[in-house]
Amino acid sequence: MNSIKVNLGVRSYPIHVQSGLLKETASIISDQNNGQKWIIISQYNLMELFGFNLFNQLKDAGFDCNFITLPVGEVAKSLNEFSRVMSQMVELGCDRKTTILALGGGVVGDVAGFVASSFMRGVEYYQIPTTLLAMVDSSIGGKTGLNIAEGKNLVGAIYQPKGVLIDPDILKSLPQEEVFAGLGEIIKYGAIWDKSFLSDISSWLENIDSFPFEEAISRSCQIKAEVVSKDERENDSRRILNFGHTVGHALESHLGYGKIRHGEAVAIGMKCAGFISEKLKMISKEDNLILSKTIAKLPLPSLPHINGSHLMPFIKTDKKSEKGILNFVLLDGLGNAISSTAVTEELIKESLKVLH
Secondary structure (H helix, E strand, C coil), X not given: CEEEEECCHHHCEEEXXXXXXXXXXHHHHHHHCCCCEEEEEEEHHHHHHHHHHHHHHHHHCCCEEEEEEECCCHHHCCHHHHHHHHHHHHHCCCXXXXXXXXXXXXXXXXXXXXXXXXXXXXXXXXXXXXXXHHHXXXXXXXXXXXXXXXXXXXXXXXXXXXXEEECHHHHHHCCHHHHHHHHHHHHHHHHHHCHHHHHHHHHHCCCHXXXXXXXXXXXXXXXXXXXXXXXXXXXXXXXXXHCCHHHHHHHHHHHCCCCCCHHHHHHHHHHHHHHHHHHCCCCCHHHHHHHHHHHHCCCCCXXXXXXXXXXXXXXXXXXXXXXXXXXXEEECCCCCEEEECCCCHHHHHHHHHHHC
């Protein structure tokens, strides 16, 4: 088993990556079972795919286990659903010793993590991501969040899990477009941190059927763990993980949740960020071409005509804005990202021409 450590002092935890790991969950966490209640938070379709097997595995191993399901999609990331889950946990007799298992993609991880951070002022939880996007991104680093009408993830906390358990075999049960959507985030790690990894990804994408997911996931997790270990609360260097996200989040908000997948929106946002980086002479035309050609290997959705007036209202309310100044992540050469406050509204609007 490949184990990667997120170094955060007393809040440090391991990320385990191994094909077939889901079948060994009970033995991996058995030393943490002290008679407390364990709650799987998931979605009903995921419970049918692998959640009930996990539930029975834990029961057979002597865990006092129950489960709570969330609706599918971003609708789950609401204050109403959060409140309902909290009430169900009280009904199930949970207390401050309860441990939560977040079994799902980014939405489940965000809600379950925020529930863990808030229930009885904080209980332990594990992330068991079931999408490629969650495996390489949202399950690591402790970001949790809910959406409100004014924007995505505006309610939330940074609350680290006890561990992250990643089984790449789960991807075999996902629709192919869901897997493709997560590849945008994998490209991001190469772009911001490791040029040779980006080169590997580019060649692997030539034949998606032989894409080495376990290897790509492990390297992505290593990079995210390094970044989070240096800057847990996104005061400085962790901002680079938002490469592609400023335009990406705006696209998601403008088009409506569920109309475009997060990884797809990030991939499109990276094209805009690459354009701006080249315009500011921080990245060569050749390097930006490498990035854009790699992104072009993904089957991204075609977009309706989008201009600055569509996206700028969302960009201005972005969480990465501080005192009205936007922190925009750019590339200072391939494999090296920085956060800049020098990106003008005009430049962002100009970059949107790469979308058409």
